[in-house]
Amino acid sequence: MKSVFDKISDTIDNAEQLAVVSHPFYAFEPWDVEERTDLVKQQAMDDGIDLYHADIIKHIGIDPHPFQSGFMLSTKYNTNLLASSQSGKSWAATIKGLIMASGEIPFSMRYAKGVDTGIKRVINKYTITRFGRISKDDGKVIDHNIKAERNDSWDCGNIIGAGIFPQEMIAPEGSEIRIGTLQRVKIEVWWPRLAEKRALLMPDHFIDRTRGANGYNKKDGLIYLPRNCQFSILTYEMDAQKFEGVRAWYTILDEEPPNQNLIPTVVTHTHYWSLCETPYKGITYSKKIFFPDKISPNSQTFHSTAYDCPYKTLEGINRERETMPIWEIGARIWGMPTELRGSPYFDRKKISGWINKYARFIPYQWAQFVPSSNWHGIVSRPDITTVAGLLDTHVNIIPLTEDNLQTAWRVYEERKAGTAYLFAGDPAEGAMIPGEAGDISAAIIVRPPESERGEKRPIIVATLRSTLETIPFTKNCVYACRYYNNATIASEITGSASATFANELKDWPYWYMHVSTQDSTGKQREKRGFTTSSKSRDAIFDLIKSWILDFGEHEYPYIPDESLLVELAGAIVSQKSSKQRCDHTDSGTLDLTIAFGIILYVFEYALDQVRCNQKEEVKERKNRRNIPQQKTSACGMSFMGLR
Numbered sequence: 203m204k205s206v207f208d209k210i211s212d213t214i215d216n217a218e219q220l221a222v223v224s225h226p227f228y229a230f231e232p233w234d235v236e237e238r239t240d241l242v243k244q245q246a247m248d249d250g251i252d253l254y255h256a257d258i259i260k261h262i263g264i265d266p267h268p269f270q271s272g273f274m275l276s277t278k279y280n281t282n283l284l285a286s287s288q289s290g291k292s293w294a295a296t297i298k299g300l301i302m303a304s305g306e307i308p309f310s311m312r313y314a315k316g317v318d319t320g321i322k323r324v325i326n327k328y329t330i331t332r333f334g335r336i337s338k339d340d341g342k343v344i345d346h347n348i349k350a351e352r353n354d355s356w357d358c359g360n361i362i363g364a365g366i367f368p369q370e371m372i373a374p375e376g377s378e379i380r381i382g383t384l385q386r387v388k389i390e391v392w393w394p395r396l397a398e399k400r401a402l403l404m405p406d407h408f409i410d411r412t413r414g415a416n417g418y419n420k421k422d423g424l425i426y427l428p429r430n431c432q433f434s435i436l437t438y439e440m441d442a443q444k445f446e447g448v449r450a451w452y453t454i455l456d457e458e459p460p461n462q463n464l465i466p467t468v469v470t471h472t473h474y475w476s477l478c479e480t481p482y483k484g485i486t487y488s489k490k491i492f493f494p495d496k497i498s499p500n501s502q503t504f505h506s507t508a509y510d511c512p513y514k515t516l517e518g519i520n521r522e523r524e525t526m527p528i529w530e531i532g533a534r535i536w537g538m539p540t541e542l543r544g545s546p547y548f549d550r551k552k553i554s555g556w557i558n559k560y561a562r563f564i565p566y567q568w569a570q571f572v573p574s575s576n577w578h579g580i581v582s583r584p585d586i587t588t589v590a591g592l593l594d595t596h597v598n599i600i601p602l603t604e605d606n607l608q609t610a611w612r613v614y615e616e617r618k619a620g621t622a623y624l625f626a627g628d629p630a631e632g633a634m635i636p637g638e639a640g641d642i643s644a645a646i647i648v649r650p651p652e653s654e655r656g657e658k659r660p661i662i663v664a665t666l667r668s669t670l671e672t673i674p675f676t677k678n679c680v681y682a683c684r685y686y687n688n689a690t691i692a693s694e695i696t697g698s699a700s701a702t703f704a705n706e707l708k709d710w711p712y713w714y715m716h717v718s719t720q721d722s723t724g725k726q727r728e729k730r731g732f733t734t735s736s737k738s739r740d741a742i743f744d745l746i747k748s749w750i751l752d753f754g755e756h757e758y759p760y761i762p763d764e765s766l767l768v769e770l771a772g773a774i775v776s777q778k779s780s781k782q783r784c785d786h787t788d789s790g791t792l793d794l795t796i797a798f799g800i801i802l803y804v805f806e807y808a809l810d811q812v813r814c815n816q817k818e819e820v821k822e823r824k825n826r827r828n829i830p831q832q833k834t835s836a837c838g839m840s841f842m843g844l845r
Contacts, residue, residue: 224324226403227297227403229308229309229361230297232269232271232273232311233269234268234272235510236510245509246507249531249551250551250553250554250555250557250558250771251540253265253507261503262504262505269510270294272502272504274294274311275368276502277370278500279474279500279501280500280501281502282478282491282502282503282504283476283503284480284539285479285505285506286506286511286533286536286537287508287533287534289507289508289510289511289514290506291478292454292456295478297403298452299433300408301367301372302372302373302474303379303431304408305428306405307367309321310362310364311363311366311367312363312366314363315363315364316363319361322359322360323358323361324358325357327348329358330347330358331513332513334346334358335350335356337355338354338355339355344356371474373431373452374451375429376429376431377431377451378432378434379431379432379450379453380433380452380454381435381454382453382456382468383455383457385439392435393423393435397420397425404425410427410428413426423437434450438459438464442463443467445467446471447471449471449473450471451472452473453471453474453476454476454478455478455479457478457479458479458483458486462487481538484539485539486539492505506537507535507536507538508522508535508536508537509535519535523535528551529546529774545775546774546775547747547773548770548773549750549751551755552753553770556755556761560759560762561761561763561764562764566612566614567602568611568612568613569610570600571598571599571600571611571681571684571685572597572598573595573596573598574595574596574597575595575596577594580707580710581709582594593711593817595684599685607669608669608678611665614762616663617685617686619816620814621650621816622814623647623648623663623689623814624649624714624805625645625679625686626645626692626732626801627643627644627646627691627693627703627797628693629672629675629693629697629699629700630642630672630675642667642668642669643666643668644665644666644667644668644793644796645665645682646662646664646665646794647664648661648662649686657760658760659760660760660801661760662761662766665766666678667765687814687816689815690813690815692801692803693707693731693800694800695729695731695732696734704731713730713731714730714732715728715808716729716731716732718733732803738803742796742802743783743799745799745803746798746799746802765794766794766795769794769795770795
């Protein structure tokens with residue numbers, strides 16, 4: 203049996219054939235990401251977006267790279283589209299599903315890539331925007347003026363081959379194509395796009411009018427197609443069992459399912475599946491679907507930004523940007539999952555600029571701190587054991603090749619003899635297996651600035667983000683404190699994990715002593731460690747805000763740690779008891795931020811407690827390994843260099 207395509211003659215000479223040629227399904231020409239201009243790259247940097255982040259390079263590649271074409275022609279089990287809003291991700295997935303169900307193929311994917319089909323494009327504002335007005339005399343693009351007067355001197359050229367659609371992807375007879383989406387989106391988008399007289403993408407002859415109510419079952423979201431196939435539009439609000447039953451040929455998830463548990467149900471009941479998403483929710487579980495830790499031969503992700511879409515103009519994108527809060531730009535314009543959600547507490551644009559201009563270029567070494575021998579207790583107790591205490595045991599710094607999210611510190615500078623160091627931590631419950639940790643413990647170590655080196659602020663020498671349980675985390679931290687000249691500890695003591703941390707280190711002699719005043723009596727109290735209250739919490743965030751305000755967008759802010767800057771950029775304003783406070787999104791964190799704020803609090807209100815506790819001469823190791831050392835440039839900016 204001949205397909206509709208086969209019935210079309212070389213010359214389009216009747217209204218029926220013209221209607222087929224002009225239908226959006228048959229006229230579909232997938233597009234890919236072209237090489238981006240310097241203007242777009244600079245705008246990305248200004249918006250705090252890294253188009254060449256390691257995950258992008260690893261899974262997507264450097265522009266130019268495939269987008270719709272790669273997605274349409276891929277035969278992998280899982281193909282995903284991550285993109286800006288209204289840029290054609292759902293459109294491509296729908297076309298792919300219709301091809302699978304109907305066996306019909308758009309003209310562009312009946313030919314090898316680059317072949318001229320000889321079939322004229324329909325002239326409308328979309329083809330003019332993308333392909334331009336093309337002169338019939340010399341074949342050159344005149345302009346992209348959608349308001350130009352129609353005449354016989356120009357058209358939009360011919361449909362060009364994008365690559366031949368793989369026949370193995372065509373669904374067997376009786377197959378089901380599923381779409382998962384929100385109930386509201388089903389009603390407002392998917393049903394109008396595919397069903398009844400309003401259908402945009404569904405050619406009328408695709409509908410099997412002999413089944414259902416003239417080809418539809420609106421109640422169950424079914425559209426009946428030829429070859430006994432059907433489209434099934436399901437909603438995330440339904441019971442997950444709706445995605446079970448008969449194994450679907452292809453499942454499209456339109457935007458991220460609110461319930462992560464739906465994913466296993468979907469992937470075990472389909473031959474092929476796709477997640478098509480604009481990451482409105484920021485960094486969530488779906489990031490691992492788009493950017494898994496290891497490249498899988500069964501999965502592939504395609505990404506694009508608003509600037510890559512050939513149907514969008516720079517003027518139109520700028521018009522959209524003007525109406526968006528800055529925290530929406532990452533998702534809606536760049537199609538990137540970021541923590542930039544909600545009303546920003548700090549200057550998000552400035553911080554994002556610092557991430558791109560400084561933090562990602564500052565070298566560091568992953569390292570762990572390991573005692574040179576067994577130890578017993580913090581302080582030596584010769585009356586109990588001959589084994590020395592930790593304070594009489596050397597601790598070595600051992601370089602690592604990567605982060606293990608447990609004992610790996612990000613080290614910017616080794617210790618200096620005679621230098622004071624201050625430690626602050628934010629312990630959490632943690633877990634022995636990193637993936638099972640519900641929260642991250644964080645720690646930071648700094649030293650006072652050295653004016654002779656042009657340093658203006660306390661210098662961060664090491665940071666840690668760990669999923670270890672509280673007690674192993676505590677030991678990991680005290681090893682670092684011992685290494686850094688017996689650093690003064692100013693850890694938070696509020697909460698169960700923090701209390702456990704403090705109890706484990708009750709014999710550590712170098713604790714910051716926090717002074718607070720009782721509201722009822724006016725008397726001052728002194729406690730070991732940092733006590734978090736509404737007043738002290740507000741104080742540390744005010745100090746951080748002041749620090750950020752003191753540096754311009756093009757000044758190094760003395761924060762080399764990218765994880766800390768990402769937290770600061772993602773901090774949002776929340777309302778509690780009619781009072782605004784600094785908070786994080788559901789998927790975000792303020793672990794390092796809290797530790798950093800405690801550091802600033804101690805330097806601001808108890809600088810006399812930041813002192814060198816080194817009791818013995820530090821014997822530097824021979825044959826040193828490459829650990830970064832902070833240096834100071836002629837302009838006074840602190841930066842890192844390997845020695």
